[in-house]
Amino acid sequence: MITTVLGEIDEKDLGVTSSHEHIFIDMRNCVDEPIDPPEFFYDKVTAANRIEVLVDPYAILDNALLDNFDDAKEELMYFKKHGGQTIIDCTPDEIGRDPLAMKKLSEQTGVNIILGCGHYYHKAHFDYVKTASVSQLADEMRKDILVGIGDTDIKAGIIGEIGTSATITDDEKKVLNAAGIVGAETGKAVHVHTDLYTENGFEIIDILTKNGMKPEKICIDHIDVLLRPDYVRALLQKGVYVEFDNFGKEFYVSKTNRFAYDLERIHLLKTLIDEGYGEKILVCNDICLKTMWKKYGGAGYSHILRAVKYMATENGIDEKTYMSLITENVKNFMK
Numbered sequence: 001m002i003t004t005v006l007g008e009i010d011e012k013d014l015g016v017t018s019s020h021e022h023i024f025i026d027m028r029n030c031v032d033e034p035i036d037p038p039e040f041f042y043d044k045v046t047a048a049n050r051i052e053v054l055v056d057p058y059a060i061l062d063n064a065l066l067d068n069f070d071d072a073k074e075e076l077m078y079f080k081k082h083g084g085q086t087i088i089d090c091t092p093d094e095i096g097r098d099p100l101a102m103k104k105l106s107e108q109t110g111v112n113i114i115l116g117c118g119h120y121y122h123k124a125h126f127d128y129v130k131t132a133s134v135s136q137l138a139d140e141m142r143k144d145i146l147v148g149i150g151d152t153d154i155k156a157g158i159i160g161e162i163g164t165s166a167t168i169t170d171d172e173k174k175v176l177n178a179a180g181i182v183g184a185e186t187g188k189a190v191h192v193h194t195d196l197y198t199e200n201g202f203e204i205i206d207i208l209t210k211n212g213m214k215p216e217k218i219c220i221d222h223i224d225v226l227l228r229p230d231y232v233r234a235l236l237q238k239g240v241y242v243e244f245d246n247f248g249k250e251f252y253v254s255k256t257n258r259f260a261y262d263l264e265r266i267h268l269l270k271t272l273i274d275e276g277y278g279e280k281i282l283v284c285n286d287i288c289l290k291t292m293w294k295k296y297g298g299a300g301y302s303h304i305l306r307a308v309k310y311m312a313t314e315n316g317i318d319e320k321t322y323m324s325l326i327t328e329n330v331k332n333f334m335k
């Protein structure tokens with residue numbers, strides 16, 4: 001059975017599922033204020049200044065915040081209209097997890113929403129993560145999964161996204177160890193946010209499996225910003241899932257930190273499918289920015305059912321195989 005914000009559902013009722021999104025998010029505490037901020041840094045995101053954040057997504061602080069209930073509802077309705085049935089919302093508390101709002105959204109849209117638990121990367125951590133023991137952190141995740149989040153009876157259905165930095169910090173290791181313990185114990189899957197430009201997947205897998213987690217319950221996220229086929233293959237050979245979760249993010253940022261384009265992602269996706277790895281790949285948008293919502297000119301949660309699907313099938317991935325990435329694969333990861 002799968003735990004959603006409205007209770008348990010059968011895994012066969014997940015249907016078309018985006019494996020990693022954020023419906024509400026507040027990443028503003030992770031954005032460094034520039035030393036000499038441009039005059040638009042504290043403006044609201046609009047169509048007129050959208051170009052600033054297409055180069056660097058954090059050039060306007062407001063881009064890091066999604067918190068409007070009515071807008072979120074409309075975005076979920078677009079997803080549903082194009083065939084989407086379930087969204088895994090991987091937002092940890094420190095960046096805006098809101099179980100009551102998610103429950104209301106699920107009731108009002110009919111989209112299944114699955115919530116995560118655990119902690120994001122070091123920069124976002126609440127102070128208590130520093131002093132908490134591994135067993136206290138595990139208790140917290142266990143409670144979210146078995147009893148309910150905060151003082152609600154809304155339970156988490158997945159662990160994560162657990163955050164890690166370019167060098168995995170001691171506090172992040174504690175959280176990973178706790179996630180491994182609770183993952184092994186409850187059988188829940190775990191999403192791990194990896195630094196976009198380093199190759200920490202192996203260290204993460206070691207920590208989680210050392211605690212008894214099976215590789216097939218682990219997903220290494222964000223492998224599609226800097227495309228490194230050999231790294232991704234080596235991860236897949238460990239038996240874990242890897243996630244192409246940046247569809248819709250084609251930012252330049254800088255010469256050394258550019259994001260791959262969606263079409264380049266599709267080419268790597270096809271190569272890996274042709275090599276036989278198709279059953280261990282998840283595909284989603286990891287929406288975390290205002291400009292990714294349709295309201296602000298973005299592709300929305302339905303991107304994976306619209307342009308990405310079109311590009312995939314135009315470039316040699318048959319429709320059935322593509323659809324299995326956002327149905328069967330997520331189901332197998334979660335069950």
Ligand SMILES: [Zn+2]
Pocket residue numbers: 020021022090161286288
């Ligand atoms: Zn995420």
